[in-house]
Amino acid sequence: MRLYLSSYRFGAAADMLLGLVGAGARIAVVSNALDLIPEESRRAYARNVHDPLAALRDLGFAPFELDLRGYFGRPGALEQALEGVSMVWAVGGNAFLLRRAMAQSGLDALLLKRLAEDSLAYGGWSAGACVAGSTLRGIDLMDEPEAVTEAYDPAPIYDGLGLVDFVIVPHFDSDHPEAASVSAAWLAKQGIAHRTLRDGEALLLREGRLELVGEA
Structure with missing residues (x-):
């Protein structure tokens, strides 16, 4: 299994993606975690702030x-x-929306x-890592x-994909508004295995070895 699970965007070790799939590889970018945001706003953000398609081409x-x-x-x-x-x-956004999209399309089972x-690798940031x-x-x-x-089932799905055997808490101790510290504290109190990621960090899994990359 090959995974690259980042806290924010591609993190500080984006070059390691090349070691997972190689130059020129076709990558399907799933942005359904952002489906609550109007399409016009999403296009403006891609033009002016961050476009994952352009970043991957680069x-x-x-x-x-x-x-x-x-x-x-x-x-x-x-x-x-x-x-x-x-x-x-x-990409990041609402993890529950993304998880529904994966289930309703059958992407979860296909992944x-x-x-x-080992015919496919999976990567993502924030919500994409959480699921x-x-x-x-x-x-x-x-x-x-x-x-x-529109088109989404109303019931939330709490089961993760189980690609790793712990909860991933992104944006920990980072300049983001998400309540990562609250989430981590709750998970610790419940005795639920979890790992926190700071922005810039990612978890890389290849050849059976899981490692933290992009550390400050």
């Missing part, structure tokens, strides 16, 4: 946008769309299958579980 990859809403209830079509894709990259085959964990319990202190928009 790193030497061939990214494309994959909107999971177009595959809700169509897992077979999604599987075809991901043929020849080397990595799925999920587990292809990660086990990889064991559960989203505690993350509900950072993100609104009930927040939905």
Whole structure:
């Protein structure tokens, strides 16, 4: 299994992505964690602040946008769309919205299958990293579980993908408004295994070894 789970954007060790999938790799960028934000605002942010597609192109990859809403209830079509894709990259936003999108499109099951085959790598930041964990319990202190928009099932999903056996708490001790310290404290009190990440840091899993990269 190959993973790159970052606190904020690509972190301070983005070059290590090349070691996971190689230059020129096709990367499907999933931005459904942002579906609560109007499309016009999202485009303006991409133009003026951060565009993950442009950033991945600058790193030497061939990214494309994959909107999971177009595959809700169509897992077979999604599987075809991901043929020849080397990595799925999920951006930050609302972790519960992203988790719903993965379930409703069948991406969650497909990821587990292809990660086990080692035919695909998975990466993401903030919400994209959170959903990889064991559960989203505690993350509900950072993100609104009930927040939905058109075409989404109303019930939140608290089960993580289980790609790692702990909860990932991003933006810890960082210049972000998310209540990461509150989440980490709650998880510790409940005895739930978790790891905090500061902005710039990421967890890299390759060849069975999990390591923290991008440390300050």
